[in-house]
Amino acid sequence: MxxxxxxxxxxxxxxxxxxxxxxxxxxxxxxxxxxxxxxxxxxxxxxxxxxxxxxxxxxxxxxxxxxxxxxxxxxxxxxxxxxxxxxxxxxxxxxxxxxxxxxxxxxxxxxxxxxxxxxxxxxxxxxxxxxxxxxxxxxxxxxxxxxxxxxxxxxxxxxxxxxxxxxxxxxxxxxxxxxxxxxxxxxxxxxxxxxxxxxxxxxxxxxxxxxxxxxxxxxxxxxxxxxxxxxxxxxxxxxxxxxxxxxxxxxxxxxxxxxxxxxxxxxxxxxxxxxxxxxxxxxxxxxxxxxxxxxxxxxxxxxxxxxxxxxxxxxxxxxxxxxxxxxxxxxxxxxxIEQLQLLRSDEVHYPNVSLHKETMQFDGVEGKTVELLLKHIEGQGVLSIDIQNDVSFSYDFEKRVATLQRESFARRGEKEKRQCVLSNLRTLHIFIDTSSIEIFLNEGEEVFTARFFPHEKNEHIVFKTNGRAAFRLYKWKLC
The missing domain is CATH 2.115.10.20 (Glycosyl hydrolase domain; family 43)
Known part of the structure; x- marks a missing residue:
């Protein structure tokens, strides 16, 4: 008692x-x-x-x-x-x-x-x-x-x-x-x-x-x-x-x-x-x-x-x-964990993405509660993914460095980053949940976890490269 x-x-x-x-x-x-x-x-x-x-x-x-x-x-x-x-x-x-x-x-x-x-x-x-x-x-x-x-x-x-x-x-x-x-x-x-x-x-x-x-x-x-x-x-x-x-x-x-x-x-x-x-x-x-x-x-x-x-x-x-x-x-x-797939809906699939020194948004690839999966990644230069104009993930294929950058919620206007060395990038798995992001590289070889707090009601996800990048892209809404 x-x-x-x-x-x-x-x-x-x-x-x-x-x-x-x-x-x-x-x-x-x-x-x-x-x-x-x-x-x-x-x-x-x-x-x-x-x-x-x-x-x-x-x-x-x-x-x-x-x-x-x-x-x-x-x-x-x-x-x-x-x-x-x-x-x-x-x-x-x-x-x-x-x-x-x-x-x-x-x-x-x-x-x-x-x-x-x-x-x-x-x-x-x-x-x-x-x-x-x-x-x-x-x-x-x-x-x-x-x-x-x-x-x-x-x-x-x-x-x-x-x-x-x-x-x-x-x-x-x-x-x-x-x-x-x-x-x-x-x-x-x-x-x-x-x-x-x-x-x-x-x-x-x-x-x-x-x-x-x-x-x-x-x-x-x-x-x-x-x-x-x-x-x-x-x-x-x-x-x-x-x-x-x-x-x-x-x-x-x-x-x-x-x-x-x-x-x-x-x-x-x-x-x-x-x-x-x-x-x-x-x-x-x-x-x-x-x-x-x-x-x-x-x-x-x-x-x-x-x-x-x-x-x-x-x-x-x-x-x-x-x-x-x-x-x-x-x-x-x-x-x-595999059970997270129970939350998926509204699948979007682009089987053959190829970027050459360009910035691209894909129809249906946006949102506040999103699962992104990039498979069979290859490229040159830097591939980056910008999320809601507040947080971005990038990988430098030559330097072999992965970077997570965000606008500091403690010091608005200031950018801050975390990095790790990664010999290659094969898969990129991202979970976005209104004000959090969890990124799994190469089926969990390295992981980035962070909170972020966008200024505006922005659901954009933007892909960029200053060289070239190719991958298979999947997106689901999570609810």
């Missing part, structure tokens, strides 16, 4: 939704096929799980403001990962161990009981922070009972110790936590348990030394894929290096082999997951088909969060589309 205090917090959140529903839904930048908060601020996806025939996506949620604060766990459910139903908040800050926020975590199926793990955030009056790893359970997937603290802060770490991701391996439970050492190095820390209640601290499986790879690691996730162990993590404090690490904070992964007995993780170098402007705190789950599915926050902490135009309508941020992960060598490919 929920405490009276938690019930009151959830009631207040529901009242906030009703109070501002008409304002939120009047925003022309409201997305059509992405998960968003019903009001307030959304950030990290939490507790991704397929449980008893239903997908559950929980998320960090501040219902009372478009700023960060004492977070709830919002909750969406789906039968197909496409059509979602909002549920009542699963968790609200209410107890001594989470009174200043139910921070990020994960979900597991424990013999038919849906079990959540999350970080309880507590701040004293003098600003001192305390963090506790907590558990909550549910028999129906909708109503959750907090069971209290299961992991206290071990020696050697600061209170920046959070985001438990739990999984099972060979009949034992494991938990990885994002952490900061007392030397101010980012770490991923491993625990082991037989019963989910009592946890053995194994130690750090990965992390920097002397502050050389970030001062804090957030939102870790460990899973087996393609015969290897993947660690996803979000290091804070990396400095830009050429085209790399251009956002305030990063999200990426290591690939290697984890020794579950010793906690030793032999791994390769860190690789960024997304090359765009807004991508952070990804989490994965295994779906009903055995696929490894990833969803991330379409935002970045401390990166122009107070400048989003949607704030005027009492909401901010969204989650990415679900993406299937496939390991090719030591490279994670991200592919939009």
């Amino acid at each position: 929920k405490s009276l205090n938690e019930k009151k917090q959830i009631q207040l959140a529901e009242e906030e939704i009703k109070k501002y529903a008409s304002i939120v839904e009047s925003d022309p930048n409201r997305l059509r096929y992405h998960l968003m908060p019903p009001v307030g601020l959304m950030n990290d996806p939490n507790g991704l799980i397929y449980w008893k025939g239903t997908y559950h996506v929980f998320y960090q949620w501040m219902p009372f403001a478009t700023t960060h604060g004492a977070k709830f766990w919002g909750h969406y459910t789906s039968r197909n990962l496409i059509h979602w139903e909002r549920q009542a908040p699963a968790l609200a800050p209410s107890e001594w161990f989470d009174r200043n926020g139910c921070y990020s975590g994960s979900a597991v199926d424990n013999d038919g009981v849906l079990t959540l793990f999350y970080t309880g955030n507590v701040k004293d009056d003098d600003g001192t922070r305390h963090t506790y790893q907590c558990m909550a359970i549910s028999s129906d997937g909708l109503h959750f009972e907090k069971k209290g603290v299961v992991v206290h802060l071990p020696d050697g770490y600061t209170a920046h110790f959070r985001d438990p991701k739990v999984w099972k391996h060979e009949n034992k439970w494991y938990m990885v936590i994002g952490a900061q050492s007392e030397q101010l190095d980012g770490k991923a820390v491993l625990f082991r348990s037989d019963d989910l209640m009592h946890w053995e601290h194994i130690g750090a499986i990965a992390g920097g030394e002397d502050g050389n790879f970030g001062y804090m690691w957030e939102c870790p996730d460990v899973f087996r894929l393609g015969g290897k162990d993947v660690l996803i993590v979000c290091p804070q404090g990396l400095q830009p290096e050429g085209m790399h690490y251009q956002n305030v904070y990063q999200a990426g992964y290591f690939v290697g082999q984890l020794n579950y007995e010793t906690g030793q993780y032999a791994h390769g170098t860190f690789t960024e997951l997304d090359r765009g402007f807004e991508f952070y705190a990804p989490q994965t789950m295994v779906d009903e088909y055995g696929r490894r599915i990833m969803i991330a926050w379409m935002g970045v902490p401390d990166q122009d969060e107070d400048k989003h135009p949607t704030i005027a309508y009492r909401w901010v941020h969204a989650l990415t589309l679900p993406r299937e992960l496939v390991l090719v060598g030591d490279k994670l490919y991200q592919r939009p």
Whole structure:
């Protein structure tokens, strides 16, 4: 049973939704096929799980403001990962161990009981922070009972110790936590348990030394894929290096082999997951088909969060589309899930596009909620696609560089870009949803994710080349 205090917090959140529903839904930048908060601020996806025939996506949620604060766990459910139903908040800050926020975590199926793990955030009056790893359970997937603290802060770490991701391996439970050492190095820390209640601290499986790879690691996730162990993590404090690490904070992964007995993780170098402007705190789950599915926050902490135009309508941020992960060598490919095809209508197909130093628009290739697919691409010079006079993607066939450029919504009139090296461009898959864009290159070899906010009601999509380009073009409306 929920405490009276938690019930009151959830009631207040529901009242906030009703109070501002008409304002939120009047925003022309409201997305059509992405998960968003019903009001307030959304950030990290939490507790991704397929449980008893239903997908559950929980998320960090501040219902009372478009700023960060004492977070709830919002909750969406789906039968197909496409059509979602909002549920009542699963968790609200209410107890001594989470009174200043139910921070990020994960979900597991424990013999038919849906079990959540999350970080309880507590701040004293003098600003001192305390963090506790907590558990909550549910028999129906909708109503959750907090069971209290299961992991206290071990020696050697600061209170920046959070985001438990739990999984099972060979009949034992494991938990990885994002952490900061007392030397101010980012770490991923491993625990082991037989019963989910009592946890053995194994130690750090990965992390920097002397502050050389970030001062804090957030939102870790460990899973087996393609015969290897993947660690996803979000290091804070990396400095830009050429085209790399251009956002305030990063999200990426290591690939290697984890020794579950010793906690030793032999791994390769860190690789960024997304090359765009807004991508952070990804989490994965295994779906009903055995696929490894990833969803991330379409935002970045401390990166122009107070400048989003949607704030005027009492909401901010969204989650990415679900993406299937496939390991090719030591490279994670991200592919939009196949179910997205259920949203398609009004197909337009140009089987033999050929451009020569020209600018072209194609009949039927426009809109606010659009899926574009270019296949069998070849060319010389630069091919670019301009979308609604606000964002553009280009590929330089000679320099082998892909670029996403947009007008900054924080500094209007200023252009900003993100780039990556790509040895060739064979396929280009773009999802546009009123104020978001997700671009998948070469079936997910590289991905760009961003928000954009056009000045005008412009649905134009314009193709340009200063050399030549040939491709097969498909377009669908998504709804």
